Amino acid sequence: MSAEEEKVEITEESWESLKGLIAEEKKRRVLEFFESLAPGEVARAISRLEETDRNKLFKVLGPEDAAEILQELPEEQAADVIEDLPEEQAADIVGEFDSDDQADILGAMEEGEAEGILQKMNPDEADEARQLLSFDPNTAGGLMMREFLSFPADWKVSDILSDLEKNSETYSHYEVLYGYIIDKESKKLLGIIRFRDLLLSPKSRPVIDIMISEAVLAKTSTSLEALEDIFDRYDFFAVPVTDDQGRMLGLVRRSDVREALEDRADQTFLQASGILGGEEFRTMPLRSRSVRRLSILTVNIGLNIISASVIAAYQHTLSEVIALAVFLPIISDLSGCSGNQAIAVSIRELALGLLKPHEFLHVFWKEVNVGVINGIALGVVLGVVAVLWKGNMYLGAVVAAALALNTVLSVVIGGSIPLLLKKFDLDPAIASSPILTTITDICGFFFVLSFATALLHYLV
Amino acid sequence: MSAEEEKVEITEESWESLKGLIAEEKKRRVLEFFESLAPGEVARAISRLEETDRNKLFKVLGPEDAAEILQELPEEQAADVIEDLPEEQAADIVGEFDSDDQADILGAMEEGEAEGILQKMNPDEADEARQLLSFDPNTAGGLMMREFLSFPADWKVSDILSDLEKNSETYSHYEVLYGYIIDKESKKLLGIIRFRDLLLSPKSRPVIDIMISEAVLAKTSTSLEALEDIFDRYDFFAVPVTDDQGRMLGLVRRSDVREALEDRADQTFLQASGILGGEEFRTMPLRSRSVRRLSILTVNIGLNIISASVIAAYQHTLSEVIALAVFLPIISDLSGCSGNQAIAVSIRELALGLLKPHEFLHVFWKEVNVGVINGIALGVVLGVVAVLWKGNMYLGAVVAAALALNTVLSVVIGGSIPLLLKKFDLDPAIASSPILTTITDICGFFFVLSFATALLHYLV
Numbered sequence: 031m032s033a034e035e036e037k038v039e040i041t042e043e044s045w046e047s048l049k050g051l052i053a054e055e056k057k058r059r060v061l062e063f064f065e066s067l068a069p070g071e072v073a074r075a076i077s078r079l080e081e082t083d084r085n086k087l088f089k090v091l092g093p094e095d096a097a098e099i100l101q102e103l104p105e106e107q108a109a110d111v112i113e114d115l116p117e118e119q120a121a122d123i124v125g126e127f128d129s130d131d132q133a134d135i136l137g138a139m140e141e142g143e144a145e146g147i148l149q150k151m152n153p154d155e156a157d158e159a160r161q162l163l164s165f166d167p168n169t170a171g172g173l174m175m176r177e178f179l180s181f182p183a184d185w186k187v188s189d190i191l192s193d194l195e196k197n198s199e200t201y202s203h204y205e206v207l208y209g210y211i212i213d214k215e216s217k218k219l220l221g222i223i224r225f226r227d228l229l230l231s232p233k234s235r236p237v238i239d240i241m242i243s244e245a246v247l248a249k250t251s252t253s254l255e256a257l258e259d260i261f262d263r264y265d266f267f268a269v270p271v272t273d274d275q276g277r278m279l280g281l282v283r284r285s286d287v288r289e290a291l292e293d294r295a296d297q298t299f300l301q302a303s304g305i306l307g308g309e310e311f312r313t314m315p316l317r318s319r320s321v322r323r324l325s326i327l328t329v330n331i332g333l334n335i336i337s338a339s340v341i342a343a344y345q346h347t348l349s350e351v352i353a354l355a356v357f358l359p360i361i362s363d364l365s366g367c368s369g370n371q372a373i374a375v376s377i378r379e380l381a382l383g384l385l386k387p388h389e390f391l392h393v394f395w396k397e398v399n400v401g402v403i404n405g406i407a408l409g410v411v412l413g414v415v416a417v418l419w420k421g422n423m424y425l426g427a428v429v430a431a432a433l434a435l436n437t438v439l440s441v442v443i444g445g446s447i448p449l450l451l452k453k454f455d456l457d458p459a460i461a462s463s464p465i466l467t468t469i470t471d472i473c474g475f476f477f478v479l480s481f482a483t484a485l486l487h488y489l490v
Numbered sequence: 491m492s493a494e495e496e497k498v499e500i501t502e503e504s505w506e507s508l509k510g511l512i513a514e515e516k517k518r519r520v521l522e523f524f525e526s527l528a529p530g531e532v533a534r535a536i537s538r539l540e541e542t543d544r545n546k547l548f549k550v551l552g553p554e555d556a557a558e559i560l561q562e563l564p565e566e567q568a569a570d571v572i573e574d575l576p577e578e579q580a581a582d583i584v585g586e587f588d589s590d591d592q593a594d595i596l597g598a599m600e601e602g603e604a605e606g607i608l609q610k611m612n613p614d615e616a617d618e619a620r621q622l623l624s625f626d627p628n629t630a631g632g633l634m635m636r637e638f639l640s641f642p643a644d645w646k647v648s649d650i651l652s653d654l655e656k657n658s659e660t661y662s663h664y665e666v667l668y669g670y671i672i673d674k675e676s677k678k679l680l681g682i683i684r685f686r687d688l689l690l691s692p693k694s695r696p697v698i699d700i701m702i703s704e705a706v707l708a709k710t711s712t713s714l715e716a717l718e719d720i721f722d723r724y725d726f727f728a729v730p731v732t733d734d735q736g737r738m739l740g741l742v743r744r745s746d747v748r749e750a751l752e753d754r755a756d757q758t759f760l761q762a763s764g765i766l767g768g769e770e771f772r773t774m775p776l777r778s779r780s781v782r783r784l785s786i787l788t789v790n791i792g793l794n795i796i797s798a799s800v801i802a803a804y805q806h807t808l809s810e811v812i813a814l815a816v817f818l819p820i821i822s823d824l825s826g827c828s829g830n831q832a833i834a835v836s837i838r839e840l841a842l843g844l845l846k847p848h849e850f851l852h853v854f855w856k857e858v859n860v861g862v863i864n865g866i867a868l869g870v871v872l873g874v875v876a877v878l879w880k881g882n883m884y885l886g887a888v889v890a891a892a893l894a895l896n897t898v899l900s901v902v903i904g905g906s907i908p909l910l911l912k913k914f915d916l917d918p919a920i921a922s923s924p925i926l927t928t929i930t931d932i933c934g935f936f937f938v939l940s941f942a943t944a945l946l947h948y949l950v
Contacts, residue, residue, distance in 0.1 A: 198690050304834070330824060362822070
């Protein structure tokens with residue numbers, strides 16, 4: 031089957047028929063329906079069902095099939111859907127996930143909800159999930175899966191081969207690429223066997239002869255960035271994760287790291303756009319969507335009032351030269367835009383490790399250059415517009431100078447704020463833009479209005 | 491070695507010593523220097539060297555080591571660095587990249603530069619790269635690598651095993667996980683052999699008995715989203731890419747898809763922040779950085795002048811109630827912020843396939859709900875501030891009503907613009923925000939000033 035051929039988009043008709051199948055509890059036909067859809071459509075179908083239909087659907091499907099379908103949804107969305115289910119049913123479904131996915135999905139829920147589900151889960155699995163949950167999700171501990179194939183150090187190639195053959199059914203759930211050789215006594219990781227090396231070695235050879243003993247390891251605390259660097263540098267599919275004593279706890283796969291980086295980039299975009307927590311799907315409850323957006327907006331309204339108070343202080347000048355009121359929002363918006371460009375470049379370079387939080391001077395010089403060029407260009411344009419409109423050279427000079435100066439300031443401050451926030455371990459994506467626009471609004475309004483006040487008798 | 495232990499950050503001292511080693515052309519010690527660095531630091535070191543030092547460095551290293559080090563840089567940055575090299579040297583280095591990386595790096599260059607390098611490359615490799623370059627980078631054709639292991643359909647398990655053993659040196663450069671069974675005559679892909687199945691099967695078995703013949707395939711035109719869906723649904727490491735006749739051209743790996751998605755998310759963030767093309771590193775030439783930013787700013791200044799002309803039309807009202815000038819930038823900024831939140835959620839949901847470009851009604855209702863709640867909340871706050879400041883209830887009512895109304899409008903328009911742009915095959919990340927803020931500024935200014943004009947004798 032080709033990915034192209036099977037593409038079926040949901041239509042209004044098929045929509046109704048799905049609801050019908052769920053109501054009639056026809057499990058097999060529901061599954062067939064989902065299989066007939068283009069893969070992305072499954073997520074869309076689930077996310078658009080009413081809560082009651084959705085809960086019914088998962089009951090009809092049973093935990094195993096429900097888990098499989100839920101794993102096609104973005105994590106946060108799957109977590110939301112599962113939170114709406116009765117705890118027993120939720121626990122059964124979460125129990126069917128891989129260990130790393132269990133922790134991810136529970137980590138995306140409200141703490142109380144997650145704990146309720148954990149208490150209904152198989153106690154061993156719940157303990158394991160709790161342990162994974164205790165790690166920062168953007169470290170090797172938080173990203174690792176606990177299923178891996180380990181073999182004793184005294185085995186031969188033939189021992190592993192027959193073990194693989196015997197357990198091929200079980201192992202098919204693992205992603206079998208490497209085997210890990212563990213010391214029986216100390217439980218320490220001694221080395222890694224690549225499965226292709228098993229193919230190419232005499233059967234009687236001890237595994238410790240063909241294992242890679244100088245393996246690259248991660249610790250539970252190894253950061254996402256460090257893992258990215260490892261996978262950039264080496265062609266591995268997975269890296270073992272050990273505790274401080276060198277005992278293997280799990281493994282992190284290349285694709286897990288890529289996925290986490292992608293999620294982070296998505297979150298950065300949403301956070302920088304004013305969505306608290308960097309997550310919103312329109313299927314989320316109205317209250318949660320409104321609160322996430324409103325909490326940023328409320329801060330913004332306060333900051334806006336502070337910066338607008340500069341205008342209030344110059345009411346006399348404004349009433350003399352009412353044309354200035356036209357230029358204030360323009361200067362505010364353009365300076366914000368220039369500064370946000372610099373913020374975005376800094377956030378990106380910090381995330382890629384190309385910029386360190388202490389490198390203010392580097393950013394300063396790189397931004398001053400761009401700021402001077404762009405500031406002059408924008409200032410001249412706005413100045414000419416002012417002169418053409420009011421026929422007053424001085425008005426042109428005031429707005430041109432204010433915009434040019436404020437542009438330089440904006441890019442320098444915009445480039446630096448993410449570094450400063452990062453230095454204090456704050457997330458640059460959330461706070462950079464509100465801080466920037468407050469400062470540049472204050473300065474921009476001050477420049478225009480104070481220059482105008484100084485030249486007032488040339489302007490009226 | 492652990493990822494933690496080897497971390498060495500570049501200091502001013504080691505910086506100078508690197509420059510010294512390059513000047514003295516000490517290849518081995520330069521390589522040792524890079525190996526001693528934490529992986530991410532290599533990219534930072536390269537990107538901060540002066541152009542002359544960098545060119546000298548690659549000369550000293552030779553193409554193979556230079557290619558290895560350049561592959562640690564983000565693609566666009568590596569492309570910039572290679573563009574600065576003499577074409578001969580650049581061609582030698584690019585020749586050392588994997589086929590998919592060759593196309594990526596050449597695709598990230600200016601067309602003329604890429605063609606110059608292609609002409610100095612080995613003609614076969616250049617042809618292959620040109621072919622890959624002809625595909626859209628966000629399709630299976632653009633993402634695929636052309637190196638894969640294929641075997642004839644009449645082989646037995648033992649034939650493959652001995653072939654693997656014989657060529658283990660060559661194959662170690664491939665990522666050996668699957669073998670592809672190709673029909674000798676038609677060159678069509680018949681099936682896929684998983685290497686672990688080779689381990690578990692009798693040596694005398696024909697490979698066509700153990701191959702997976704109902705394999706999931708991609709075509710060169712299969713989109714990034716469709717590939718993501720395939721890898722979400724199935725546990726594959728790679729998917730074969732065929733032409734329309736079913737002949738295998740290459741394979742796309744799971745991690746290539748993840749990387750492309752991550753790059754897209756990064757680009758979306760930068761584009762939405764006003765960086766044209768979604769790429770800027772501070773190591774890029776000043777001219778290119780300034781132009782990329784200025785081209786967005788120039789459009790913005792034009793749009794800002796249009797929306798500010800609404801204010802100009804109400805100069806009389808403004809001169810009567812100068813306090814209104816204080817509220818105009820506040821309403822502009824808050825409406826822009828509300829609208830950008832809705833834009834970001836739509837762009838994200840479109841990228842994930844959770845939202846289709848025709849689903850305006852769905853977005854409309856979801857946004858109206860949030861808009862009404864947030865609009866009332868923000869309107870009340872700003873209205874109260876106005877009353878407290880000026881002691882005039884009517885002024886409070888004017889700004890509250892204008893902000894509330896404009897917030898509803900902003901979220902509805904913000905949520906819908908990305909769908910509209912996507913419908914016309916435009917990139918929502920670039921144009922959504924400037925279009926939104928122009929509309930919401932015009933409407934916001936109009937609401938405040940026209941309400942104020944209507945109630946003018948209560949306000950003065």
